[in-house]
Amino acid sequence: MSDQQGRPGQGDSLVWSVVATLVAGPAVWGAIGYGVDKLAGTDRVFLGIGVIVGFVTSLYLVYVKYGRG
Amino acid sequence: MIAAGEGGFHAPTIDEFFPEGVLFEGTIFELNRIRLVMIVMTIVVGGFFWLAFRKPQVVPRGLQNVGEVAIDFVKFQIVDEVIGKEGRRFLPYLTTLFFLILAFNIAGIIPPLQIAGTSVIALPMLLAICTWVLFNYTGIKEQGLGHYLKVNLFPSGLPKVMYVLVTPIEFASTFILRPVTLTLRLLGNMMAGHMVLLLFFAGTSYLLFDAGALLKPIGLLSFGMGFAFTAFEILVAVLQAYIFTLLTAVYLAGAMSAEH
Numbered sequence: 001m002s003d004q005q006g007r008p009g010q011g012d013s014l015v016w017s018v019v020a021t022l023v024a025g026p027a028v029w030g031a032i033g034y035g036v037d038k039l040a041g042t043d044r045v046f047l048g049i050g051v052i053v054g055f056v057t058s059l060y061l062v063y064v065k066y067g068r069g
Numbered sequence: 070m071i072a073a074g075e076g077g078f079h080a081p082t083i084d085e086f087f088p089e090g091v092l093f094e095g096t097i098f099e100l101n102r103i104r105l106v107m108i109v110m111t112i113v114v115g116g117f118f119w120l121a122f123r124k125p126q127v128v129p130r131g132l133q134n135v136g137e138v139a140i141d142f143v144k145f146q147i148v149d150e151v152i153g154k155e156g157r158r159f160l161p162y163l164t165t166l167f168f169l170i171l172a173f174n175i176a177g178i179i180p181p182l183q184i185a186g187t188s189v190i191a192l193p194m195l196l197a198i199c200t201w202v203l204f205n206y207t208g209i210k211e212q213g214l215g216h217y218l219k220v221n222l223f224p225s226g227l228p229k230v231m232y233v234l235v236t237p238i239e240f241a242s243t244f245i246l247r248p249v250t251l252t253l254r255l256l257g258n259m260m261a262g263h264m265v266l267l268l269f270f271a272g273t274s275y276l277l278f279d280a281g282a283l284l285k286p287i288g289l290l291s292f293g294m295g296f297a298f299t300a301f302e303i304l305v306a307v308l309q310a311y312i313f314t315l316l317t318a319v320y321l322a323g324a325m326s327a328e329h
Contacts, residue, residue, distance in 0.1 A: 016319060020250070024242035032237070057234045065224050
């Protein structure tokens with residue numbers, strides 16, 4: 001896809017940005033949740049919450065950055 | 070299961086990527102087969118471009134034609150497509166990146182080298198770090214540190230409270246995931262390719278020469294598969310070089326445009 005305007009987030013690069021965001025969300029908030037579990041002594045409660053919160057946030061972020069055009 | 074005894078079948082292991090030294094053993098300058106591959110392929114790529122553009126002519130002849138086609142590929146297919154004309158100043162870096170990775174990858178199927186220089190982590194990681202430094206430097210220079218961080222960590226048009234959730238994700242995807250995925254994608258592809266080829270050819274050797282008569286026809290099948298995957302490895306070698314370079318260009322394009 002030609003992108004002469006040089007604006008990122010279009011064409012091929014769009015796909016990579018979206019994938020990165022979708023992976024980063026659950027990974028980051030899952031990791032934070034895992035840390036909270038360790039500190040609080042809970043068993044994978046906050047890990048689960050973190051992954052879900054991260055995933056939902058990622059979807060929202062993708063919508064805001066790329067979906068509203 | 071196939072027993073791994075005397076003259077039996079030996080499945081390839083991760084030791085493949087830690088070959089014994091061939092020169093200067095026991096010193097920090099120890100050379101093994103993979104390092105020799107890196108040196109040989111660097112000389113090949115450097116030598117090719119030196120020969121092609123040693124005495125450049127307006128009307129190119131011979132090797133200069135090939136060299137220009139090579140550079141034009143990166144210039145038109147990657148730089149112009151992804152960054153635009155103002156991205157031409159990155160052409161030297163992107164060309165080097167593409168052909169170096171391509172050469173290191175393709176070494177995996179060239180006898181007697183037969184291992185990719187990119188199938189140990191050092192090289193993909195080093196190149197990913199170069200790319201990471203370059204796109205961050207470009208972003209900070211073009212947009213200023215504050216604006217660069219703002220664009221990358223605080224996407225506009227969000228309710229303030231959402232930044233608590235969003236900013237760590239943006240940080241991870243821009244500053245951590247990018248170099249890590251560049252490294253692992255290239256490394257994983259080249260490592261796996263080497264293991265697959267080795268498995269089929271080691272299998273062929275075992276089935277044809279050591280196994281019982283009933284298994285010998287399967288050896289021919291394994292041999293055929295080995296050839297098919299060798300052809301597939303050429304595709305992977307080119308594709309992975311292209312993807313690494315393309316993504317570097319994508320990151321540079323993002324760093325150059327002061328988008329709000």
